[in-house]
Amino acid sequence: MTLEWMAWTMPTAIFFITIGALLVSMTIWQVKAPSVERKGFLPIATTPGDRLFIGLLGSAYIHLAWIGLTMLNLWIAFVIALIWMIVLMRWG
């Protein structure tokens, strides 16, 4: 089966491979060391999976806001999103 109809590009392939790798790693982590809900600075108790989802959704909005509101380089938004992800996963 050819995947030509999906119009793949290298950036989107890297993007989805990263997301897939994150999900697989989180699953392995969960099986090896089952997580428990905890309360950080977020108003709800969350598991690492919850925080990953919130982090990814937040990162998407950070990128959209950057594109919509500024003409600056998108890599800056990427760094901000990365910091957001680390802070959320550690203290969220």
Next chain:
Amino acid sequence: MKKWDDNKAWFMVIPVFLVVAVSAILPLMTVVNYSIQDIFGPDNRIFVGIEWYREVLTDSRLHDALNRQLLFSSLVLLIEIPLGILIALMMPKKGWGASLSLVLVALPLLIPWNVIGTIWIIFTRPDIGLFGAAINGLGIAFDHTGAPLDAWITVMLMEVWHWTPLVALLAYAGLQAIPEAYFQAARIDGASTWATFRYIQLPKMRGVLTIAVLLRFMDSFLIYAEPFVLTGGGPGNSTTFLSIYLVKLAVGQFDLGPAAAFSIIYFLIVLLFCWLFYQVLLKVGTGDKS
């Protein structure tokens, strides 16, 4: 840990995962691929990076459609929730009248969405439609195909007629679940009808009303078939909501790149509301007010 001793149940999820992968994940990946390219044909495409996202996010027509959508969803909630509660309060609580009213109230929910649009096209026609002809007969010029305000009134009437029954049924279920002892205590204390509603019925309906508000918000935010059949987004763009605008962009103008970028943004908005919806549903009935 005990709960991870037997993981075999997860294999039962594999069929669902495969179905979702084919029906949702692969198309989503394709849309992401399309959103960063200018697609002229299967073998003729150019990488454009974030250009479509920038174009869509700064597109005034998208902003207008989003504002229209938010106004529409807000009006839906402002009208349908109080009206649904009122209908539920007026419905008989027991006997054959309760069964009959439940069936009658639920009828609009059973009609297919595109049929709803067709019904209201005929119903509001100024020449042969009962509603349109009656309004025009009163000397009020009413034409939902020509006047934006009339189109909005018609779409709102249709939406309220179609979906208020859902709110009424949910509120009715909430009311029926209140133990009789509460009403007996209220009667002994000489509470008025309003006080009984304010301090007993309304707080006890909190859970079902939360579900009703979120369901109606989500559903009205995604509305497509009824207004598309009724007005086609017109007159002009006055009833062009987000989904109608998206279809115009993708199928009408065949701008696949911008339409794909728009789809991703629309998806992220819906995903955010879905997550909030899910979080609120988890809290309903647990007494957790955080």
